[in-house]
Amino acid sequence: MRNSGTFSSRIGVAFMTPAGVLVTLFVVFPFFWIIAVSFTNRSLLGASALHPQLVGLKNYLDLFDPATFWSQGGFGPSLWLTVQFVVFSALCGQVLLGLVLAWISRELSPRAKSLLQGIVMLAWILPDVVVGFAWFAYLDRDAGTLNQLLRGLHVPAADFLIEHPFLTICVFNAWRGAAFSMMLFDAALQSIPPSYLETADVVGASGWQKLRDIVLPLIRGHIVTDLILITMWTFNVFTPFLLTAGGPSFETDILPIYTYRIAFKSFEFGKGAAIGVIVMLINLAFSLVYLRLAQRGLRKKGKAA
Amino acid sequence: MNRRALISRIVFSVCAALLGVAFALPLIWFVFAPFNAHADLDLALPAPPTLANFARVFANGAAVGALLNSLLQAFGTVLLVATTATLAAYALARATLRGKRVIEYVLLLFSSVVSGSAAMVPIFLIVNALGLIDTQLAVILVFAGGLLPTAMFILRDFIASIPRGYEESALVAGASPWRAFVDVVVPVLRPGVTIAAVWAFVQVWGGFLIPFVLLRSEQRMPASVEIYSFYSQAGTPIVPLLAAYSVLYSLPVIALYWYVNRKYGFRFFGGIKS
Numbered sequence A: 001m002r003n004s005g006t007f008s009s010r011i012g013v014a015f016m017t018p019a020g021v022l023v024t025l026f027v028v029f030p031f032f033w034i035i036a037v038s039f040t041n042r043s044l045l046g047a048s049a050l051h052p053q054l055v056g057l058k059n060y061l062d063l064f065d066p067a068t069f070w071s072q073g074g075f076g077p078s079l080w081l082t083v084q085f086v087v088f089s090a091l092c093g094q095v096l097l098g099l100v101l102a103w104i105s106r107e108l109s110p111r112a113k114s115l116l117q118g119i120v121m122l123a124w125i126l127p128d129v130v131v132g133f134a135w136f137a138y139l140d141r142d143a144g145t146l147n148q149l150l151r152g153l154h155v156p157a158a159d160f161l162i163e164h165p166f167l168t169i170c171v172f173n174a175w176r177g178a179a180f181s182m183m184l185f186d187a188a189l190q191s192i193p194p195s196y197l198e199t200a201d202v203v204g205a206s207g208w209q210k211l212r213d214i215v216l217p218l219i220r221g222h223i224v225t226d227l228i229l230i231t232m233w234t235f236n237v238f239t240p241f242l243l244t245a246g247g248p249s250f251e252t253d254i255l256p257i258y259t260y261r262i263a264f265k266s267f268e269f270g271k272g273a274a275i276g277v278i279v280m281l282i283n284l285a286f287s288l289v290y291l292r293l294a295q296r297g298l299r300k301k302g303k304a305a
Numbered sequence B: 001m002n003r004r005a006l007i008s009r010i011v012f013s014v015c016a017a018l019l020g021v022a023f024a025l026p027l028i029w030f031v032f033a034p035f036n037a038h039a040d041l042d043l044a045l046p047a048p049p050t051l052a053n054f055a056r057v058f059a060n061g062a063a064v065g066a067l068l069n070s071l072l073q074a075f076g077t078v079l080l081v082a083t084t085a086t087l088a089a090y091a092l093a094r095a096t097l098r099g100k101r102v103i104e105y106v107l108l109l110f111s112s113v114v115s116g117s118a119a120m121v122p123i124f125l126i127v128n129a130l131g132l133i134d135t136q137l138a139v140i141l142v143f144a145g146g147l148l149p150t151a152m153f154i155l156r157d158f159i160a161s162i163p164r165g166y167e168e169s170a171l172v173a174g175a176s177p178w179r180a181f182v183d184v185v186v187p188v189l190r191p192g193v194t195i196a197a198v199w200a201f202v203q204v205w206g207g208f209l210i211p212f213v214l215l216r217s218e219q220r221m222p223a224s225v226e227i228y229s230f231y232s233q234a235g236t237p238i239v240p241l242l243a244a245y246s247v248l249y250s251l252p253v254i255a256l257y258w259y260v261n262r263k264y265g266f267r268f269f270g271g272i273k274s
Helices: A009-037 A058-063 A075-106 A110-125 A128-138 A145-152 A165-190 A194-202 A207-218 A220-236 A255-265 A269-304 B003-035 B052-059 B061-094 B100-113 B116-129 B136-160 B165-172 B177-188 B190-206 B209-214 B223-232 B239-264
Strands: none
Touching: A009 A269, A009 B061, A009 B100, A009 B116, A009 B136, A058 A269, A075 A110, A075 A165, A075 A220, A075 A255, A075 B003, A110 A165, A110 B003, A110 B239, A128 A145, A128 B003, A128 B223, A128 B239, A145 B003, A165 A220, A165 B003, A194 A207, A207 A220, A220 A269, A220 B116, A255 A269, A255 B116, A255 B209, A269 B100, A269 B116, B003 B052, B003 B239, B052 B061, B052 B239, B061 B100, B061 B136, B061 B177, B061 B190, B061 B223, B061 B239, B100 B136, B116 B136, B116 B209, B136 B190, B136 B209, B165 B177, B177 B190, B190 B239, B209 B223, B223 B239
């Protein structure tokens, strides 16, 4: 049935064309164009803007040049920061927080649950610049809510964006994105037959035992999906720029900000493109794994149905 | 309830409450500052609460202009995405199209690979080559291209749930595929288009990186870039104005989420936000 359509392929192509042009021009073509640009010395101004020259692998070799790889503001530190950022803010932060939140909200009264989830959702749906501004005010050295609170608890105040910038963007990103994992796990937990957990209660299993032996194995698929999606999003997230702009002294220079800085601050498009190609290849690896898993999931569902 | 259960219940409630407070803390300032005519970055109850800050926003030409730019860019994109995605999704769901599976796979793959600031490098150069740098049209086109794949998938699933008999009877009765589409499919598809449109609107309205990279003139900047440039500039930002402005700017997003949540339930937001 799937193959025999309602109408012919000629009309189908006509219907596809407007969207096809837009997607080709601004999604598919950029992928190939960035590869081409990464082999040139393209810049914004001067001779290399009008007549960029092919420089072969120079941009890539420069990025991985052992002499400068680990230098401040270089590719190495940025890559390493990004790995830590993903591990701490996405995997330990968002995924774990989301799981805890979903687990907790199971036991709450409906009103408390919607209050808790509403607050977490709000952090997620507000526009980037609004949460950027909110955190800017929240963390202010002299007057910010956080430092007011710390002073009240007799903890010395700190200028978090200057003194602990990396920790700050990790916490920020965990706060910002926990809602997605929470909702995903919330749906997953609801799909577990209540009788499983009731039986565990009867035999006197603790909360941790229930989580480890019943819940986690049953929602393993959701956890894997969540891990991959959250990793991909965090790997590409630009929002920390709104708090720290990559600074101070490159301490929050994660790859999306590094790419932006090289391409749109220094206007070294060739080098920026080379970084972009590496980023996209990493994205590609994650997407392929995700699509493979998603298709396997679909096939399983199809068989079960 | 025995004592142990009671204690663990209390510990649990305290933990849940602390977690909720931790999530709420960064936003609490935003509840008060917009209504405080002398708001600063400290947390203070407005005495008395006032709407003066909102009046100041509407009296500020640049602030209003930026909101209008956001509206223009968001509506432009929504219009483009809703029409072209509906057409394309219809073809994906119904036409005998060779390589349909391949198209879908390529769409999924590219839309997740070509994203973020890495994608902005070639996109900037392409927009530059088209002579569209610093135009609102460029912002609309680039947003539309990026949002289309997901919009198409949302709509394709909606169309797939419409019985084929609907259009087939129209076709048998002698309607052209175009007529069948406009008169039969589009009306049934309204909830799907609403969701795709709301989603696209929220993306553009909140979007920062694309206008930040593609626009240069102050008078074309959307509210997102305007707010950022205000609070990130050296010197003290005009806090009361900016607080009220940020709330005004957030309202449509909150309202739309609330509306879609209420009307269609939250499952649609699964893969939707990013």
